[in-house]
Amino acid sequence: IIPDPAFVCYAEDAKLAEAKIVRLPLREENGFQPDPDELLELITKRTRMVVLNYPNNPTGATLDEDIAKAVADIAEDYNLYILSDEPYEHFLYDGAKHYPMLKYAPDNTILVNSFSKTFAMTGWRLGFTIAPKDIIKDMVKLHAYVIGNVASFVQVAGIEALRSPKSWEAVKEMKQKYAERRKIVLDAIKKIPHISAFKPKGAFYVFANIKKTGMTSEEFSEWLLDKAKVVVIPGTAFGKNGEGYVRISYATKKEKLIEAMERIKEALKEL
Template structure:
C-alpha cells in the first residue's frame, strides 16, 4: 500500500460513535432501545428558522458565500458578544465554519506544530486528541477530580513545559456539565498571557447554563491569546446544518482564513442564513434551557437517592456518573453489558479519559430518561 500519514495509526474512530453504531444490533426486541449516547438535542428547531431559510432559498440565487462567512452573520455574531459578554468583536475577527469541529480542526492546523504540547483538563471531549495527534503534537491531560472537576492555575503550573503551546478548555464541560468560576477563568487567562500561550476555548454549550452564568474566556485584555469556538448545534438544535464560528484577533484570523479556505472554502450559504435568523429571531432560548435543567435535576436526584455518585451539572446536556462502588468492570465493558442486558446505550468514560465513569446524554424527554435510569439501577442491583 502507498504511504499515508503515519499519525493515522495512532487514532481510531471515537468510542462514542462505536457505541452509537453498536446500538443498531439492539433496535429490535421486546425492550425498546434507549439511546443516550450522542449529544444531539432532541428539542425541535424553531419554525421561524426553517420558514425564513426556505423563503431565502426560494427568492435568492444561491451562490458562493463570502470568504470567512456572510458579512451580515459575522456582524450579528459580533453584536451578540457585545450585548451578552460586553466584548467588542468586529466582523474581521470572525470566521464562519462548518460546525465547531471544522473550527477546531482549522485552529489546530494553524497554530499547533509537530512536537508541541497542548494542556487540557480531564474529563476531556474525545474530539480534541485525534486532531492534535494528526498535527504531530501531544495532548497533556490534567486530572481535575480533586478540584471539583474545574481547571486551576496550580494544575497548569505543574504541567507546563518549554513545549507547551496551548490550553484547550471546554466550559460548560462535555461530559461533566461543570462551568468555570470567574476567578479561575481570570487566573488562567493571566497565566496564558504571562507564558505566551494560546487558549482554545470551546464554548459550544455557552447558552445552556442552569446555574450561575457562563464565564466566557473572550475578554478584551486577552484577545491576542484567546481563540474562541462556538456554534448553533446545541443552542438552537441546528446539528444537521453544520454551522459554527471562530472568534480571534485580526492577525490570527488572517492565518486561520487560509487554512479554512483550502479545507472547505466556506460553510453552506443556506446554513449561514439559518444561523443569522437564529441570532436575530431566537435570542431567548430560556425555555429550552429549562427543559434540559429539569431533566438534569430529575436524573441527578434519582441517582442520588440510590447513592450513585454523579457530578451535578450546571450546564451542557449531560450527566457524568461514577462507577466507583458499583462495578469492577471498566467503563467500556460496563456500557456494552448495559446495552446488551437493558437496551440502554451510554458512553463509557474512557472516551473522555476517565475510565470509572459513564456519560448519559439528556436528549430524551423526562419519562424516557426516568425509564433509562430505572433500567440502569436494575442492572446495577443485579
C-alpha cells in the same frame, strides 16, 4: 495541553497538527476544573496552547471566575493561546454563570462556538470563532482549501437565529426543558445503588461515578447495554481520568429518560 477527561476531538485535532499532547487531569473533588498550579507544572518552553471547554462535555462542570482569571494570567505570562470551546454557554443551571475567556485574555484567546447546541442546528454544521487577526488570517487559508464554505442558506439561517427574538425565546424554553430532564436524572441516581452523580451546572450531561460497581467504565457500559438496553458513554472515551465514570446525556425525551433510569435502577439492584 488538553484536559482529561475532555471531548474526544481535541486530541485528534492536535495529532492532525502534529502537536505533542499533554493531558491536564480534571478531578471530581475540584469540580472538574483545572488546577492552575498543575497547569503551571505542565508548561515548558515548547508549550503553545491550552484547551478549555466550559460548560464542559462530558462532566457538565462550569468554570469559576477565579480559575478563569488564573488561567488567563498564565496564558499572558507564558505567551500561550487558550482555545476556549464554549458551545454550551447558554445552558446553565442553579444560578451558575459563564465566564468567557475573551473577557480575561482577549489577545490570547481563540474562542470557538457552535450553532449546533444553542439553536439545535446540529446537522447544519455552522459555527464561529473570535481570535487575534493573525490567527484568523491563517484559519481562513486552511478553511478555504479544507472545507470551502458553509452553504449560503445555512448562513442565512444562522443570521436569523442570532437576530430573531423568537429563536432566543426557543433557547430559553429549551434550557427549561433541559433543567427538568437534568432533575429527572439526578433524582433517579439518588435512588440507584452503587452509583452517584457529580451535579452538573451546565451543558446537558451527567457524569456518573460507577466505581462502587467494581467494574471499569467500559465494562459497566457494555454490561448496562446488555442488561438494561441503555446506552451510556464510558468515561475513558474522554481520557484515562474518565475511568470510574460514565456519561449520561439528558438531551432526549423526558419519557425515554424516565424509562432509561428505571431500567438502570433495576439492573443495578441485581448486583
